Amino acid sequence: MKYWKDAERMIPRTPSLAIATVDADGSPHVTPIGSLFAAGEGRCFYFEKLPRNLRENLDRDGRFSILLPRGGLVYWLKALIKGKFDTVPALRLNGTAGNRRQCTPEERALFDGRFGKFGFTKGYALLWKDMRTVRDLHIKSITPVSLGRMTEGL
Numbered sequence: 001m002k003y004w005k006d007a008e009r010m011i012p013r014t015p016s017l018a019i020a021t022v023d024a025d026g027s028p029h030v031t032p033i034g035s036l037f038a039a040g041e042g043r044c045f046y047f048e049k050l051p052r053n054l055r056e057n058l059d060r061d062g063r064f065s066i067l068l069p070r071g072g073l074v075y076w077l078k079a080l081i082k083g084k085f086d087t088v089p090a091l092r093l094n095g096t097a098g099n100r101r102q103c104t105p106e107e108r109a110l111f112d113g114r115f116g117k118f119g120f121t122k123g124y125a126l127l128w129k130d131m132r133t134v135r136d137l138h139i140k141s142i143t144p145v146s147l148g149r150m151t152e153g154l
Contacts, residue, residue, distance in 0.1 A: 001041055001042050001139070001141075001142060002142065003088070003091055003142040003143075003144060004041050004042065004139075004142060006087075006088065006091060006142075007038070007068060007091055007093060007139075007142055008038045010068050010069075010070055010091065011036050011037065011038050011044070011068065012037075012038075012114065013070075013071075014036075014068060014069060014070075015034055016032050016033070016034045017032070017033060017034070017036060017066055017067060017068050017069065018030050018031070018032055018033075018066070018067045019031050019032075019033055019046075019054065019064050019065070019066045020064060020065045020066075020067075021053075021054055021057035021058055021061070021063070021064050022057060022061050022063060023053070023057060024056075024057075024060060029053055029054070029057055031051045031053065031054040033046050033051065033054075035047040035111060035114075035115075035131070036066070036137075037107070037110050037111075039136070042095075042138065042139045042140075043136065043137070043138060043139065044093070044136075044137040044139060045107065045134045045135060045136050045137060046134065046135060046137065047103065047111055047128075047131040047133065047134055048100055048133050048134060048135045049127075049128075049130070049131055049132075049133060050127065055100070055135075058097040058135065059100075062096040062097040062098075063094075063095075063096055063097075064094070064095060064096070064097055064137065065092055065093070065094045066092065066093040066094075066137075067090060067091075067092060067145075068090060068091045068092070068093060069089065069090040070087060070088065070089050070090055070091075071089070075089075076089075079150060083149075083150060084150050084151075084152075085147065085150050085151050085154060087154070088144040088145065088151065088154050089145060089147055089150075089151065090144075090145035091142050091143070091144055091145065092142065092143045092144075092145060093137075093139050093141075093142050094139070094140055094141045094142075094143070095137055095138045095139040095140040095141070096137075096138050096140065097135055097136070097137050097138070098135060098136035098137070098138065099135070099136075100133050100134070100135050101133070101134060101135075101136070102132055102133060102134075103131070103132055103133065103134045107134055108131070108132070111128075111131055115128055
């Protein structure tokens with residue numbers, strides 16, 4: 001799948017991304033998530049505990065779109081100074097969601113590897129301590145985000 005390797009590299013470096021779903025009335029709903037993990041070509045999963053509307057939307061209609069931005073301030077500042085991006089600045093991952101399930105010990109270890117360093121904080125205990133449920137995401141297409149002349153030729 002074109003751009004999969006880019007997405008795989010970007011996912012662990014992106015502290016928060018946005019996933020869009022469809023509400024019951026057909027309107028869009030965007031939710032920030034920070035626990036997305038790549039799980040092989042065209043497959044991802046995230047830990048699902050807090051986002052109630054996201055969970056309900058995916059249970060009813062499994063379609064989603066994820067905006068996966070690249071880099072931090074230095075990446076964007078370099079592009080602004082040069083007037084050109086050297087790499088695609090963001091990707092859209094579109095697909096369908098699977099059912100919720102209990103995480104495997106290996107998946108929990110991945111979560112702890114990314115977020116365990118915050119285990120001493122009150123916020124960790126409130127947000128992430130009991131993360132045990134994941135949802136698989138099946139990526140059907142990945143499209144680069146175009147930012148006009150600054151992304152020409154990418």
